[in-house]
Amino acid sequence: MLRYILRRLLSMTPILFGVSLVIFLILHLVPGDPARLVAGLDATQEDVKMIRSSLGLDRPLPVQYLSWLGNVFRGDLGRSTRTHRPVTQELGLTFPATVELTLCATVVAVLIGVLAGTIAAVRRNSIFDYSSMVVALLGVCTPSFWLGLMLMLVFAVKLDLLPTTGRGGLENLVLPAVTLGAGAAAIIARVTRSSMLEVLGMDYIRTAHAKGLAARAVVVRHAVKNALIPVITVIGLEFGYLLAGAVVTETVFAYPGVGWLLVEAIGFRDYPVIQGALLLLALQFALVNLVVDVLYAFVDPRISYG
């Protein structure tokens, strides 16, 4: 098991280096002088010159990349050109909010998705099956920013039950988490349903029924366990979409997370923050995928991880 984890970590390394290279190159691909971009709009000629030499922007590109990477490993991502605070500090302020939001959205998506998918499969061709699959189809096609605004309109503006924007207690998380989780819930429901249908058709389920087990026990104790194996992969994949979707959801609800920070930074051409936020989100995505892979091997003993 440990060897499998190590091997996965090792195979992830070149991809992460590729990711870091792309993020590093952003600054050089943007038209214009990188030193001026880092210095910000209000910088003087002197500042620009100082930044050019302090960041080594006059050195060859590979040298620059290595020294930038070294700084990243030391936790130095530069300073925001807008607030002049260290990028790590900006990220430290916003990252917990994003983790909170994506975790809540994942819980929403898994609860709704697995429950709806399982019931739809057990009551195949019933009204619940059809209607939940129609809702799931709509859920995949609905723009999340629109869903967010509609939820805000109903629950915050009309019914005045929940706050519209900002971050605070649990009540601030409900609407963003549902908005963000809805698309993933739809996909999880579809996968759970088809996986459940496959499992329910198997011999051992018939045996369980034949030995007189209650229908509920067959589903809960025998079917769901095996049906959830492919669902775990989907949850892992969806988590990436949740991270990216958080960018949109956070903007809708003015929720101060990394995604919101990223969009703000693009608006102000604040490149050190853009680089930092992208790096953090990509790293988080990679780590979650690793965890899912390991979990997958753990749950399904048929997968060899030698």
Add this chain to the structure above:
Amino acid sequence: MDRNRTSQSQAVLNQEAAAVRTVVAAPARESRSLWSDARRRLLRNPVAMAGGAVVILLVLLAVAAPYVAPYDPIRQDLADSLAGPSLKHLAGTDIQGRDIFSRIIFGTRISLRIGFLGMLLGCVVGVILGLVAGYYGGWADAIIMRLMDVQLAFPGLLVAICIIAIIGPGLENVIVAVGIFSVPLFARVTRGQVLSLKEQEFIVAARMMGAQDGRIMLNHLMPNAVAPLLVLCTLRIATAILTAASLSFLGLGAQPPIPEWGAMLSDGRAYLAIAPHVATIPGLAILVTVLAFNLLGDGLRDALDPRLKA
């Protein structure tokens, strides 16, 4: 052994030649090709046909926008600001008094253009990369597929946002961003098809007859990979439209006064409490369009590859 294989390939060639002759000799006979079977299955799928009908309607709307739309989509009428839906303005007006119904109709032009061109860019680049990776294998395969992995290491929409961060916001740039966003999927599907096809006898036969690599890829591999690519193209148009609308909503895409649905929705955010129709209606337009392309794509998949149907 070798001779045996040669004669086998020869037999296949003879068979193919015979098939060609019969088709040429009897053009009136109903063919039972993949495509005619698929067309029959597609026509019998009411959900997919509904999706297709909406797609056709949207295309017609986009083409005829200046004749169908009752008002100029960017003409302001500040006296008639934020009016609710009425007979005069079917979908109401926005803060600047512009007719939302007309803006939605002109918006189909923008969304369909982004969806189609974005998909096309992703398709052309992705298919070329996939063909090269799958056909040559080795180093070309390793380098191309690792590059694709790097892109896939950025979750979803973030690739598009990353590209916009480099090339700047704007409608044309969104097409580029959405296109690049789709490249790895097209490359993977094409590569998969090529890998499963390239050891088959008709490819071996073509190579034996001295066909050059480019010709084999274009004339022999591509036609056999078209079916799954067509499905992917349809589904990617839907994703491209949704992604572009998200970018415009974030202020990274179409800039005012362009009647782009995501941007219109974003404009309506500020007046959600007093004039909810400004944000609601563009969202419905996006939903219907994305749904239509998805239904058509799902239907195409079921029609072209019945094995995949659950």
